[in-house]
Amino acid sequence: MSNQKERAYFKRYKEDVQERGKPFYPYAMFHDTVMSLVVVCVIVALACVWYFTSGEEAGDAGILGPRYTEEADPGTTSFVPRPDWYFYFLFYLLRIFKWPDSVVLGTVGIPTIALVLLLALPFIDRRRERRLVRRPVAVVGALLVVASMGILTYRGATAEESLAGEAVEEVEAWQQEQGLSEEGVQGATLFAQSGCMSCHTYLGSGSSNLGAPDLSEVGADGRSPEEFAAYVANPAEFGNTVMPAYADLGEENLLLLGTFLSESTGGEGGGEGE
């Protein structure tokens, strides 16, 4: 598209608006005002439904969720992290990638590419054509983006999180499969209770979040309980900046957890391990 034609179009646009347009006030402003009132009413209605269907107790959820959950406590690790709904698509995107090799694609790569494409859109699509039937690529592209964002958001919203109570019941099965020692069983119970399975899978249970690896055979490389304890206490020291530090569990518990992990040398039900 030549610059000249573009300029001619815009000149014609301005003339058309001058000749046949209508004044912003009152015509367009009427529509804007009605729409704005609708927006404010919707917001007030959401606030009312949210408040009047929930209770004062922390976690007492109504139709639109609780007013607040329990006070923040860095010590508890059984809480399943969950962002606000408009980050669900990113949240779910991370499940697709496996840590540590490709998770950066999900956290940085794809979002950055999407943002750059979005910014570059007017410079990629330089045609003057605006009718949808003449813009098949744009329409198909838009549909694909909307569909994938919708699916990722939906999957993120309905993603199953493992419940600590359910996981604890599986400890016995793990003991048989892995031949865990007394200390290993204690560590396994901690593993099930401390929210590790919000991100890690173990012998087919738990949910794979944020690209966290399956741990069924994590001990197969012969690392000692002490090494595992140090890793879990501060993963960042080992180059893992995704996993939070669990130093709050205490040295004794960390060592039990380490024993459990080093005894986890792979069962038949294990997934692809590290």
Added chain:
Amino acid sequence: MARTKSKRRTQIEQLLLAPLNWLEERSGLVGAVKYFLFRKVPHDTNWFHTLGSATLTAFIVQLVTGVILAMYYKPSPNEAYASIQMITNDLTLGWLVRGMHRWGASVFIILLFLHMGRVFLFGAYKYPRELNWLIGVLLLVLAMLEGFTGYLLPWDQTAYWATVVGINLNATAPFLGPFLADFLRGGQDIGTETLARFYSMHMLLIPGGLIALITLHLYLVIRLGVTSPPWSKDGAGVEREEVVVGRRGLVEPRPRGDGAGVEVRGRPEA
């Protein structure tokens, strides 16, 4: 009627207009507002064009409720949770203000996406409005950051752990990631420093950026005008060869019908 104005009436009118004239003479603002209100927009402007101003309305709701919340909220880990409970349960209409702020954020984001979708489908990002598309994308990014920083402030478990994960995800970025995570955290752990800087970013830095960019965005909308819907048969700026056909035949401009009449438009753009 104007001819029979009494002297008294003229005096009153002058008295009323005097402050406006004073302002106009010194700033030109009255003229600017008049231009804004009475500027022409394409005749086929419709409900789809209200999504932008609806988004602005949602943003203004966030500003007003946010200012009120800031009067009662205490940004320290020891007091934040209690102050949120106090605002929600004890403060008169506090629940409404917090509820509107909380849900207004979601409405704001939804409207941003709808507005962006409208601009995309209308092809309204094309010449000469490319710059305004860029500003719009930046506004979307800032709005998402506003959501991220605001999510921590209630200081409950949801807030805390979502932020732990969010900051850890930032840390995976090559080169700058770890620095960014350290900056956001304000140290090794998420605590007093983190809450203070999230609060500061949430209510000063990012809203400042949003307001500045929205001002630019609106300036460009007013300067460049809005586009006619792409399906409009006589939209502003549409080439009108068919009008020539009509004149030649001394008949009314031929309607383009169901879009199949494009043959009268001349060759499609390559």
